[in-house]
Amino acid sequence: MPSRTLSSFTLSDLAFSWPDGEQVFDGVDGVFPGGRTGLVGRNGVGKSTLLRLIAGRLTPDRGSVTVAGDLAYLRQDLTLDPTRTVDAVLGIEPQRKAVHRIESGQGMDDDFAVATGQWDVEERAVATLDRLGLAHVAGTPESLGRTVGTLSGGETMLLGVTAALLAEPQVLLLDEPTNNLDLRAKSRLYAAIDQFAGIAVIVSHDRELLDRMDTIAELRSGELRFFGGNFAHYLDAVDTEQEAARAAVRDARADVRRQSRELVETQTKIDRRQRYGKKTESSIPRILAGERKRQAQASAGKLRGVHADRLDDARRTLTEAEDAVRDDKEIRIDLPDSVVHPGQRVLELDTTLASGQRVELSVIGPERIALVGRNGIGKSTLLRAVSEASPSVPWRSLPQRLDVFDESRTLAQNVADAAPHAADEQIRGRLARFLFRGRDADVPAAALSGGERLRAALATILLAEPPPRLLLLDEPTNNLDLPSLRHLTEALAQFRGALIVAGHDLPFLREIGPTRWLELTEEGLSEIDPPA
Template sequence: MTNPYLTLEGVSHVLPTGRVLFSKLNENFDRRATGLVGRNGVGKSVLARILAGELTPTIGRCSRSGSVHYLAQQSGPPTAGTVAALAGVQDALDALTRIEAGSSDGADFDLLAERWDLPQRLQAGLRDAGLAHLRADSPAHTLSGGEAMRVALLGAALSGAGWLILDEPSNHLDARGREDLIDQLRRWQGGLLVVSHDRELLGHMARIVELSPLGLRSHGGNYAHYAQAKARENATAEEELARRKLERQRERKILQVQRERQERRLARGQRQGREANQARILLDRQKERSQGSGGKLRQAQDARRTELDAQVRDAAGHIAPEAAIHLHAMPTPPPFSSSHGVVLFEGVRLPFGAPALRGPIDLSLHSGQRLGIAGPNGCGKSTLLKVLAGVLPPETGRVLRQAPAVYLDQHLGGLAPQQSALARLRQAAPRSDEARLRMLLAQLGLDAGKAEAPSGRLSGGERLKAALACALYADAPAQLLVLDEPSNHLDLPSLQALESMLRNYRGCLVVASHDAVFMRQIALGERLRASDTGWLLEPWPPA
């Protein structure tokens, strides 16, 4: 297809609750690889489904050229189906089987769409993705989150569609998987729209489109260009709002002085008239003239105040009404002195993981140390973190932990689906009053309704914020903070707030993440890297 397009014409969408998610969106998406960004909850996934034709807008229309392959955001490993179903080719493979058995049904030929070599291409794609051990009929529930995402992305490549619409495609992928994804998208010849918070992936887009409560705004260029343009626009809008507020304040003072002068003149004229013993009728006429003059002045001043207020509202309207995500600084851990440091591994053998990486491991971490854990999916990073934090015992060896630890896993296991964020935070911080706990959650973007709702009803990003609150604001200050993929599901402003908080944390920090930009931003000092011979401790950043 020479010129694929997706076009929004006056598109609005209203949720079943009656809340308007977005309204009157007009935009054209062309062949350029485009990244769609925006705060969590603003409606990016809903808009992606509308563009893919999976959802009808409440108002307006979406037109498209060619077929669209839509990959929804993966919340975790699949629980049912096969590898072929996960790749979106199960129906086509079933049609091929029926045709080979003698079927002449036109629907089967339509499903196959001339892809006679689909089984071979699927198997070759699995092999190239490092998944040669899988077959089309392999149960999908046996796959890890990263494997499931690679299979789904392979399905996108095999789809033959004119458009790919991918929602958070780098979730669960390790560094190699992310590199392969970027290569795959670079080779793609059709239209491409990627919903993502992955700054490295967005750096390879040709255009960034931002969805906010103000609507859609297109920025030519990649993420770096968008970030610079966004910063300039925000600074200009903030300056204009400040200027309009100052102008309103200054003119209000002038108007007040004018009114006070008018009132003094009126009072002085009435007093002088009485002192001059003027006739009652003359005094009444003079009073009427003064009151008429004062009334006109008040009308003019009221009109000017209304105009000034409108100018301030207009200036404020150019700033997206987004509550800033605020993370309070974590308590500074008390002075800690121990010859063994914060945690000590002596001959530790991990219960799970790649054979060469299970151990024995000797490791000593001290207060203030900042360590990144690096390695591919399945190498044992999460197991190592759990043993470090005391969540999982070692198979053999000794772990000497000298300080309280906080562990946040990537699946947010500490949050029971039926328990609210507020209830969980009460358990973590029983000495804090409820008003403060509600304030802390609100400043993370969890209002009263979300704070009291069962955690299972929250979005992935909202659940992560709730888990972060329980980890960060517990009564006992953590001297060891262990985080497993903490950047998953966070929108860009929340991610930047988390980075700022972690840079200022003064305890021992251990973080595993495949987000290279995030790892660069949190001021690590060393990394523990998985290698063919075991775990290697290296300076950060690596040479």
């Protein structure tokens, strides 16, 4: 636990642009209060970038971050590097090696400097892993040297949380910490966050986690706004605000119509008076007629100006009211119109997984299978075995690690690789439906954020040729903002092909309409009733 607590930390006039000139922030200010703050916002708005700036992993172009205390940071993309060892992720690899060299009699002066105060580092690491339910991953000092590639995505994420807690920070930054976690692992993570005594800032789309927050910070259009209370309170506040904003737009539009009508009526009256004035000019002296004309023109101009100014004010008020109404762009997912007919054999699998489970699986017709099981039990391994079993229909897979890209090539080039016969205009048009417009389609895959990476992976597999009739999806809801999750759910619910989805998001799995629920355990694969 942190040795002392902080009441807040501050962002002041924070500005940041990427090397290609793309501006992310221009003068962000904010004070993060004590306790737990959920940082929310649309995919690609800059939440992960902001955490990296706070953590010192990126250097701002202008402004400052003031954090008086030790800070620990968990990256969103922790699962992307399978070659790292457990102790490297925990940040204790140098200390372990130094202690081992000293104990073997081969220690140097530098080793003693590194090991001072860290003689029990292995025991503390194993104890923290056990507290988060990872004793089976590294329950002994010797097992701390295993690689992340041998762990499931959920286990790796919990490992990252363990690393952050092991540092005993005053400020804890977590980026999508519940990705890939099963229900039991989530409950352990929730408990660990509840017990943290410092300032926690957590980027997440996990409603249950966000409802445990003390404050919600919304990042929108390069600005931070803070809402007291949890995510439910935040949604209520935004709904109330938007209802008032829409009412203000209605009133402002009515005022614009009224002012436009009054300006037209005023102009009509002025024209009528001018016509009447011309008729009477011949009956009065020329000097008097000229003076009356000048007075009438001045009065008409003043009257016209008053109403024109009122119309301009009404239009400005309408613009301000419309700006307050949220009109966020949302992804549009059109799944391939590929049909698997009832009775059509899609897949036959009879194999033994690397973890030892004997698995038999038949998929016939447009079956929709929800695959569940605890972290590390082998769900991802099973999906790989399915893909290697030569399904009898075109298929595509969305792996948990999202490693479907050539990282050096742009998003448009990656999609073109998957759909070689599609024209560039067609590829870019479809990518726009996933909110990759214009230059966004030319960004290298390696530069995509977590949410962008998932959208890009979905675009790549769904635009592939031939159109997939079997989709294998491994934790497809990770990093998706709530509107995007809704669109994905609706699209999958209407998909007419076969579907196997591995996940821990039970509401999502229920909403896509599984025809079968399968659970993978140590004994193998078995059909279960839908979880309550």
